[in-house]
Amino acid sequence: MRACIIAVGSELLTPHKVDTNSLFLTERLNDIGIDVRAKLVVGDDVDELARHVSAAIAWADVLAITGGLGPTEDDVTREAVARVLNAPLVLDPGILEGIRRRFARRGMEMPEINRRQAMVPRGAAVLPNPNGTAPGLWMQYGKCSIVLLPGPPREMQPMFEAVVAERLAPRTGGVALFRRVVRITGRPESDVDACVQPVYSRWLSRAVPISTTILGVLGQIELHLTARAPSRAAADAALDAAVAELQAVLGDSIYSVDGRQLEAVVGDLLRAQHLRIAVAESCTGGLLASRLTDVPGSSDYVDGGFVCYSNASKIDWLGVPEALIAEHGAVSEPVARAMAEGARARSGAPVGIGITGIAGPGGGTVEKPVGTVAMAVMVGGESRARTSRFIGGREQIKFQATQGALDMLRLMLIRRAAP
Amino acid sequence: MRACIIAVGSELLTPHKVDTNSLFLTERLNDIGIDVRAKLVVGDDVDELARHVSAAIAWADVLAITGGLGPTEDDVTREAVARVLNAPLVLDPGILEGIRRRFARRGMEMPEINRRQAMVPRGAAVLPNPNGTAPGLWMQYGKCSIVLLPGPPREMQPMFEAVVAERLAPRTGGVALFRRVVRITGRPESDVDACVQPVYSRWLSRAVPISTTILGVLGQIELHLTARAPSRAAADAALDAAVAELQAVLGDSIYSVDGRQLEAVVGDLLRAQHLRIAVAESCTGGLLASRLTDVPGSSDYVDGGFVCYSNASKIDWLGVPEALIAEHGAVSEPVARAMAEGARARSGAPVGIGITGIAGPGGGTVEKPVGTVAMAVMVGGESRARTSRFIGGREQIKFQATQGALDMLRLMLIRRAAP
Numbered sequence: 124m125r126a127c128i129i130a131v132g133s134e135l136l137t138p139h140k141v142d143t144n145s146l147f148l149t150e151r152l153n154d155i156g157i158d159v160r161a162k163l164v165v166g167d168d169v170d171e172l173a174r175h176v177s178a179a180i181a182w183a184d185v186l187a188i189t190g191g192l193g194p195t196e197d198d199v200t201r202e203a204v205a206r207v208l209n210a211p212l213v214l215d216p217g218i219l220e221g222i223r224r225r226f227a228r229r230g231m232e233m234p235e236i237n238r239r240q241a242m243v244p245r246g247a248a249v250l251p252n253p254n255g256t257a258p259g260l261w262m263q264y265g266k267c268s269i270v271l272l273p274g275p276p277r278e279m280q281p282m283f284e285a286v287v288a289e290r291l292a293p294r295t296g297g298v299a300l301f302r303r304v305v306r307i308t309g310r311p312e313s314d315v316d317a318c319v320q321p322v323y324s325r326w327l328s329r330a331v332p333i334s335t336t337i338l339g340v341l342g343q344i345e346l347h348l349t350a351r352a353p354s355r356a357a358a359d360a361a362l363d364a365a366v367a368e369l370q371a372v373l374g375d376s377i378y379s380v381d382g383r384q385l386e387a388v389v390g391d392l393l394r395a396q397h398l399r400i401a402v403a404e405s406c407t408g409g410l411l412a413s414r415l416t417d418v419p420g421s422s423d424y425v426d427g428g429f430v431c432y433s434n435a436s437k438i439d440w441l442g443v444p445e446a447l448i449a450e451h452g453a454v455s456e457p458v459a460r461a462m463a464e465g466a467r468a469r470s471g472a473p474v475g476i477g478i479t480g481i482a483g484p485g486g487g488t489v490e491k492p493v494g495t496v497a498m499a500v501m502v503g504g505e506s507r508a509r510t511s512r513f514i515g516g517r518e519q520i521k522f523q524a525t526q527g528a529l530d531m532l533r534l535m536l537i538r539r540a541a542p
Numbered sequence: 543m544r545a546c547i548i549a550v551g552s553e554l555l556t557p558h559k560v561d562t563n564s565l566f567l568t569e570r571l572n573d574i575g576i577d578v579r580a581k582l583v584v585g586d587d588v589d590e591l592a593r594h595v596s597a598a599i600a601w602a603d604v605l606a607i608t609g610g611l612g613p614t615e616d617d618v619t620r621e622a623v624a625r626v627l628n629a630p631l632v633l634d635p636g637i638l639e640g641i642r643r644r645f646a647r648r649g650m651e652m653p654e655i656n657r658r659q660a661m662v663p664r665g666a667a668v669l670p671n672p673n674g675t676a677p678g679l680w681m682q683y684g685k686c687s688i689v690l691l692p693g694p695p696r697e698m699q700p701m702f703e704a705v706v707a708e709r710l711a712p713r714t715g716g717v718a719l720f721r722r723v724v725r726i727t728g729r730p731e732s733d734v735d736a737c738v739q740p741v742y743s744r745w746l747s748r749a750v751p752i753s754t755t756i757l758g759v760l761g762q763i764e765l766h767l768t769a770r771a772p773s774r775a776a777a778d779a780a781l782d783a784a785v786a787e788l789q790a791v792l793g794d795s796i797y798s799v800d801g802r803q804l805e806a807v808v809g810d811l812l813r814a815q816h817l818r819i820a821v822a823e824s825c826t827g828g829l830l831a832s833r834l835t836d837v838p839g840s841s842d843y844v845d846g847g848f849v850c851y852s853n854a855s856k857i858d859w860l861g862v863p864e865a866l867i868a869e870h871g872a873v874s875e876p877v878a879r880a881m882a883e884g885a886r887a888r889s890g891a892p893v894g895i896g897i898t899g900i901a902g903p904g905g906g907t908v909e910k911p912v913g914t915v916a917m918a919v920m921v922g923g924e925s926r927a928r929t930s931r932f933i934g935g936r937e938q939i940k941f942q943a944t945q946g947a948l949d950m951l952r953l954m955l956i957r958r959a960a961p
Contacts, residue, residue, distance in 0.1 A: 136579070136580075138569035139565065139755060139766060142560075149557045150557035153557060160555070160584075160585060160590060161582060163580060163582050164581040166580075302556070311650075313656055314653060317653060317655055336551075337616060338553050341694075347553055347556065402849075408835025409823075409831030409835065409847055413829040413940070415827070416940075419902070419903050419904065419936055420904065422851050422905075427848065427859070429848060429849070430828065430847035430848070431846045432835065432840075432844045432846045435845075436845055436846040436889060439889075440846070482835075484838050514648075516696060517836065
């Protein structure tokens with residue numbers, strides 16, 4: 124079954140407001156196997172809303188509309204839907220009485236304007252609203268179920284829970300959607316897609332079909348797997364098998380199949396191997412330490428870090444030899460190594476990371492353009508270093524550098540743990 | 543003129559993702575007097591996308607579509623639009639060459655799959671993308687201007703700025719919207735609103751009317767002022783007067799009226815006073831140093847920082863007396879002060895910040911619950927310290943602590959500069 128969600132309200136079309144009701148609705152609809160295929164935000168204009176409602180009921184099995192059920196002239200949802208369904212608006216005495224009583228309980232008389240909220244398209248079922256004056260409405264038009272919900276989340280959410288339980292779930296036949304996110308780093312999106320496309324294209328035709336979306340985000344790629352299954356157990360079995368197939372082609376490039384971010388994965392490896400870490404950062408300016416310490420419980424394995432923005436601080440705080448900087452330049456693998464070694468020596472931690480680079484926009488040269496970053500990782504007696512050229516603005520370069528260094532450490536820790 | 547925005551991507555139809563590109567697009571369209579009348583999110587399905595595009599071009603003067611321009615099978619925007627416009631997709635050799643060169647610059651060969659990104663509907667104008675492989679596209683269909691933009695904000699935003707300046711603004715003429723953002727920190731939203739509501743309520747009825755939105759975001763409050771005026775000069779005069787009225791009631795609580803973030807404001811004050819800074823962080827874990835160094839050119843005034851997660855690192859790296867920690871606890875103003883002093887002593891910088899606190903979720907006590915943070919700031923011979931209790935999760939507490947410390951420094955620097 125396919126659903127469409129429409130959020131009504133001109134304030135949702137301004138530059139600083141997003142519709143978040145649709146996230147709740149999507150989750151609840153997915154839970155009972157209904158796919159959300161489109162989300163719309165429409166202003167308080169009866170003609171425009173009617174046009175969008177009319178288009179949606181032509182294809183959707185479920186149309187959920189939030190907002191526009193208040194008492195003012197701006198609240199046009201009832202009118203728009205009535206017009207599209209060609210159902211006259213009639214006064215529902217039960218709703219009117221409910222609204223009157225609600226005002227009376229607060230010692231107030233119902234303003235005349237609130238009568239609007241008691242007007243319903245003929246034939247609509249009324250959904251009670253214990254948390255506000257606007258009742259919800261439920262209508263069937265051909266194969267499309269239409270549900271009108273109030274905008275405030277605390278009124279909308281309990282009402283929709285009841286709609287799902289009593290009206291929608293009994294019709295879906297028990298198939299639901301289950302998701303898994305696979306995270307990959309260190310490879311370009313097109314390369315990952317070329318590897319996995321032959322794999323995931325087979326999944327759609329299986330007994331438990333799995334659809335896949337590839338999402339390239341800064342410094343990593345996400346594969347979103349969605350299984351359609353009659354139970355969580357069936358979905359988990361299918362998703363486990365699918366993830367195993369991805370791991371067979373992508374190997375260690377996959378860093379997480381359970382929602383964890385890279386800093387949490389690295390943290391768990393450090394904790395499991397009883398290793399503590401200290402870092403030394405130049406161009407990333409503390410972002411690496413900040414990401415490591417974003418993880419709850421990271422004091423178990425993080426000793427701390429040094430942000431060495433100047434050459435003097437690299438020399439004074441970390442003992443990087445001045446001659447090394449003079450010979451190779453501050454942005455070089457030998458200096459990154461000496462920084463990692465310095466952080467280890469100062470802290471006594473067995474794991475050290477050194478990052479030095481040019482985050483821009485200034486400071487680039489022909490030989491070392493903006494985005495050039497040298498990274499070194501030391502774990503016990505082992506060390507690795509590499510130099511990358513990252514693309515993007517200052518904050519993007521900083522992030523990618525931390526991602527690169529964390530991934531180097533992850534791979535070293537995995538190999539170290541292997542028998 | 544009426545605009546429609548469509549965000550393409552199945553991941554945007556999941557329960558945990560919202561489309562934020564449309565906020566930027568809305569702001570820029572509003573700036574030139576174009577009204578956004580509907581926003582849609584549609585999945586990676588060519589038939590469904592084509593249906594929505596077809597409906598939109600029937601009423602919209604401008605249709606902006608973001609996403610779905612990548613190289614994979616999932617990326618169907620080009621195909622859907624070509625189908626609706628009945629324009630065949632043809633290979634654009636210029637785009638292909640650009641993509642090849644982009645890969646070559648990173649020493650890579652272009653994967654065959656990226657050829658897809660060089661296919662354009664016949665007759666479309668190509669919008670260059672300096673920040674990625676996917677070019678944008680511009681088409682005219684009847685009265686509707688259609689612009690296809692890549693999904694990643696850092697690729698989409700500069701491209702759309704160019705589209706607005708070169709293609710859309712010349713067609714709108716007349717009255718436009720002009721915005722100003724006033725940023726405030728250190729006061730609760732309700733308090734700010736009570737102060738400023740009598741001020742901004744007068745602005746709506748002026749010759750150049752200004753509407754105001756209050757936006758409480760983590761650790762700060764933003765006032766968005768929107769003037770409707772026939773020219774930038776008229777808008778600027780009205781906005782300058784409005785900002786002056788706000789400054790009269792809010793004083794130093796306003797840290798920025800020109801779009802700068804707090805770390806940039808503090809950076810500019812340090813630069814103007816020829817002061818260098820070093821920081822010492824415990825619970826913020828490097829976030830303060832990272833924010834300071836997010837600002838281009840921050841190497842002019844940032845020496846660096848110490849992330850001291852353990853007591854041992856506070857003692858060994860910064861010379862915090864062990865007895866001080868034993869007497870007051872690691873989370874205390876005396877320790878924050880000693881950390882700031884240690885950072886200054888190690889670096890020779892005249893400005894030092896020390897932050898120590900409990901970011902949670904573990905580590906809280908009855909006396910010092912999660913969210914308790916001690917901050918100390920030293921500038922030359924002056925010092926200030928305070929303890930706050932921040933609310934929220936780990937990352938929220940970290941951010942608010944950096945915000946609090948930066949604002950303490952800002953106020954000290956302002957007073958220092960005053961005659």
